[in-house]
Every structure is written in C-alpha cells, then in structure tokens.
Amino acid sequence: MSKSLREIEPFEEAPALPDPLLARAGVHWMGWFSTASTLLPDLSRALDFLSQACRCIDDFHQHPTPQCERKLKQVIGKYIGQARCPSASSCERIAVRAHVVDGWISGEINSQDTRQLLIDCGATALQKLLQISEGADDKHGVLLRAVRTVTRNWLSEVARHVANPIDRAHCIYPVAMMDHAGLVDPAWWWKQLAECDRMTVLGLMDAEISAMEQTQPSTNVNWRSFDKRWRRLRLRGLLEFLGEKRLLSELLRKSAVDDFEAVEAIEAMQAAGRSREAIVQAEQWMRGLPRSAGLGQLLFDLYTNDGWDDEALALAKAQYEQDPNPVWLRRLERLNTPAAKSLVKVWRKQQA
Numbered sequence: 228m229s230k231s232l233r234e235i236e237p238f239e240e241a242p243a244l245p246d247p248l249l250a251r252a253g254v255h256w257m258g259w260f261s262t263a264s265t266l267l268p269d270l271s272r273a274l275d276f277l278s279q280a281c282r283c284i285d286d287f288h289q290h291p292t293p294q295c296e297r298k299l300k301q302v303i304g305k306y307i308g309q310a311r312c313p314s315a316s317s318c319e320r321i322a323v324r325a326h327v328v329d330g331w332i333s334g335e336i337n338s339q340d341t342r343q344l345l346i347d348c349g350a351t352a353l354q355k356l357l358q359i360s361e362g363a364d365d366k367h368g369v370l371l372r373a374v375r376t377v378t379r380n381w382l383s384e385v386a387r388h389v390a391n392p393i394d395r396a397h398c399i400y401p402v403a404m405m406d407h408a409g410l411v412d413p414a415w416w417w418k419q420l421a422e423c424d425r426m427t428v429l430g431l432m433d434a435e436i437s438a439m440e441q442t443q444p445s446t447n448v449n450w451r452s453f454d455k456r457w458r459r460l461r462l463r464g465l466l467e468f469l470g471e472k473r474l475l476s477e478l479l480r481k482s483a484v485d486d487f488e489a490v491e492a493i494e495a496m497q498a499a500g501r502s503r504e505a506i507v508q509a510e511q512w513m514r515g516l517p518r519s520a521g522l523g524q525l526l527f528d529l530y531t532n533d534g535w536d537d538e539a540l541a542l543a544k545a546q547y548e549q550d551p552n553p554v555w556l557r558r559l560e561r562l563n564t565p566a567a568k569s570l571v572k573v574w575r576k577q578q579a
Contacts, residue, residue, distance in 0.1 A: 269320060273327050276306040280331060284341055296344055300351045303328060307355050312362040313370075321359060322373035328352050329377045333384070342388050349381045350402050357405045371410060378411045382419055396423035400431050403465075407457035417468040425469070432462060432474055441481040444489040444512055472499040480508060486519035493525055505529060513542075518549055527558055536564050543567075547574065 283299040307324050310317055329349075336345045356374050365371055382399070389395045403416035420428050439459075459482045466475040476499040479492035489512045496505035509526040516522055523546045530539035539562060547555040556574055559567040 269323060272306065273324070276302065276324075276327065277331060284335060287341055287344060288338075291340065296347070299344070299348055303348055303352050304355055307352060308359070310359055313359060313364065315364050315366050318363050318365040318370040319367070321356070322369040325352070325356055325370075325373040325377050329380055333380060336384060336388070346381075346385060346388065346398065349377075349384065350398065353377055353381055353402055354405050357402075357408075357410065360410055361408045374410050378415065382415065386419065386422075392422070392424040393427045396420065396427040396431065399423065400428060404458065404461050407461065413464050413468075417465055420465065421469060428465075428469070429471060429474065432466065432471075435462065436474060436478050436481065439478075439481050442484050444483045444485050444516060446485070446516065448485050473501075475499070476501060483512075486512075486516050486522050489516070489519070490521045490525050493522075493529075497529075502529070502533065506533065517545075520546070520550065520552065524554065524558070531562060536562060536567075540564070540566055540570070544570065551578070553578075 279302045280299060283295055283302060287295040287299070306328065308321060310321065313321060329352075332345050332349050332352075336342055353374075356370075356377065360370055360374055363370055381402075385395060385398055389398055399416070399419050403420060406413075406416065439455075459478065462478055463475065466478065472495070476492065476495035479488065479495045483489045483492045489509075493505050493509050496502075496508065506526070506529045509522065509529060513519070513522055513526055523542060527539050527542050527546075530536070530542065540559070543555050543559055543562075546552075551574070556571055559571050559574075
C-alpha cells in the first residue's frame with residue numbers, strides 16, 4: 228500500500244559544492260586575466276591602471292609625499308581619457324572605466340592613512356567625467372548612469388569620512404560647480420553643501436562672484452554675452468537653495484545681459500535690503516537703455532517708494548514721450564501730486 232502524502236519524507240537537497248575559483252590564489256587570476264587581455268584591449272587597459280594605481284598607493288604608504296598624490300591623479304586621468312564629445316561606443320568604454328575607478332577607490336578607502344588621498348582622487352576622476360559628459364553622444368545613457376553612480380558613491384564616502392564641515396565644503400564645492408550640464412540632480416549637491424559649514428560655502432561663492440567681470444545690459448545680446456553662463460547658473464541655483472539673498476542679488480547684478488535680467492537684478496537687490504544701491508544701479512542701466520519700459524517702471528516705483536517725486540515725474544514724462552503707454556497715466560495718478568495731476572490732464576486731452 229502506498230504511503231500518504233504526510234508520510235512521505237521531505238526531499239533533501241544535495242549540499243552545494245564550493246566554488247573552485249575561490250580556492251585559486253591571485254597569481255592564478257593574474258595569469259588568466261593577462262592571457263585574456265591580449266584579446267581584450269579594454270581589459271588590458273584596466274589591468275594596467277589597477278597595477279599602476281596600487282603601486283602608487285603602496286609608495287604612498289611608505290613615503291606620503293605630494294609627488295605620490297600627483298602621480299596617482301595622473302594615472303587616474305590617463306585611464307579615464309581626454310575624450311571631448313565622445314561617440315556612443317566611446318561613452319560605453321568611458322562608463323566602464325568610471326566603474327573600475329569607483330570600485331578600486333571603494334576597495335582601498337578603508338585604510339586610514341590613504342583615505343583623504345583617495346577622496347581627492349575620486350574628486351579628480353569625477354571632475355574629468357563631468358567634463359567629458361558635456362556634449363557626449365550618450366544615446367543609451369550608459370555614461371550618464373555611470374556618472375550618477377560614481378557621484379552617489381563619492382558623496383557617501385565624503386559624508387562618512389570627512390567629519391570636519393569646513394574641509395567637507397572645500398572638498399564638495401569645486402566638484403559641484405563642475406556639473407554645468409546638470410547630469411546629476413542639483414539637490415544631491417546642494418543638500419550636501421547645506422550640511423557643510425555655511426560661512427565656508429558662502430565665502431567660496433563670494434570670492435568667485437567678486438572675481439567676475441560685470442556685464443552691461445544691452446539690446447544687442449549675442450552668444451558672446453553668455454560667456455561663462457553655465458557657471459553663473461550653478462551659483463544661482465545654490466544661492467537660491469541656501470536662501471542667501473545678498474550674494475544672489477550681487478550675482479544677478481554682475482551677470483545681467485539685457486533689460487529683463489536687469490529688472491530681475493534690481494528686484495533681487497530690493498529683496499536683499501539694498502534699496503539705495505538698487506536706485507543707483509537702475510539709474511546707471513537706464514542711461515544705457517533709455518527705451519526699456521520694464522526698467523523704467525521699476526525705477527519709477529523705486530523713486531516713489533523712497534519719496535523722490537520730482538525724479539519719478541521726470542522719468543514718467545520721458546518714458547511717455549517715447550511710448551504713450553496708458554500705464555504711465557495710472558502710475559502718475561497714484562503719485563497724486565499737483566504736478567502729476569496736471570500732467571495727467573494734459574495727456575488725457577491728447578489721447579481724446
């Protein structure tokens with residue numbers, strides 16, 4: 228009589244056999260990879276990089292000198308390459324190299340005496356990758372995903388191993404400002420910088436803004452007017468995230484290229500409590516752009532808010548003569564002075 232299902236003993240799986248590759252020493256692996264690398268150029272290049280990088284680390288352990296650090300950064304830079312606007316196939320190779328460098332740094336960073344060196348080398352590698360990725364024909368997105376992975380891992384290592392918020396700011400800021408194309412979500416960079424020492428971050432930005440050449444708003448805007456535009460957009464994004472109104476107003480003031488951006492800069496100066504400076508700047512730009520309706524209306528409001536009724540009246544008269552826009556009638560009515568009322572009557576008769 229056959230057994231019931233409950234009486235049948237459960238099936239016992241055979242014990243898994245150990246992987247024979249685990250028992251092989253490194254010398255075996257090197258022999259196999261060396262043979263394979265003769266037919267795989269990318270593998271050969273990776274092995275050459277790993278060999279040179281490990282040699283640099285060993286030398287640094289014995290003699291921690293700036294020469295060793297410079298040599299390691301050169302090795303990393305040479306391995307990643309100097310490609311500009313790489314093709315789709317090149318993007319795939321560069322993505323592999325990015326993962327190799329990232330994996331090597333993650334494996335070596337546990338050593339206390341080389342930790343800062345490897346974080347600096349990771350920053351160097353990431354800056355090169357961000358430069359290469361601008362204009363790349365990355366139609367499959369492999370390079371983009373690699374850059375984001377390297378960025379996420381590097382920021383995690385910095386947060387874990389760089390405890391001093393001032394040092395962390397100096398470490399992250401230069402790399403964050405290199406991502407002109409916005410390959411990585413800006414919030415990744417801004418959140419990390421917000422956790423650093425605020426005065427250090429603002430000091431770095433202040434020095435950069437102070438060194439900028441001021442542009443003059445013009446009606447003749449061309450591609451040359453937008454020199455270093457991406458860098459200024461990065462600064463603006465970080466300042467808006469940090470809520471720093473004073474530096475933001477100064478950045479907009481120095482980088483305005485047309486009357487629309489001039490208006491935006493003046494409004495930012497008002498928001499930062501720089502009303503008197505805003506009037507002086509608006510008057511200067513108004514002399515260069517006398518037909519700017521937006522700038523004229525904003526300057527009119529600045530005059531009236533500060534009690535400069537005569538200047539506001541003269542500005543409204545000059546603007547109305549150039550362009551008889553009814554908006555100036557309404558503004559003069561709000562001014563509500565005898566001279567303004569008299570001028571409004573004249574203009575209304577002209578319109579009638």
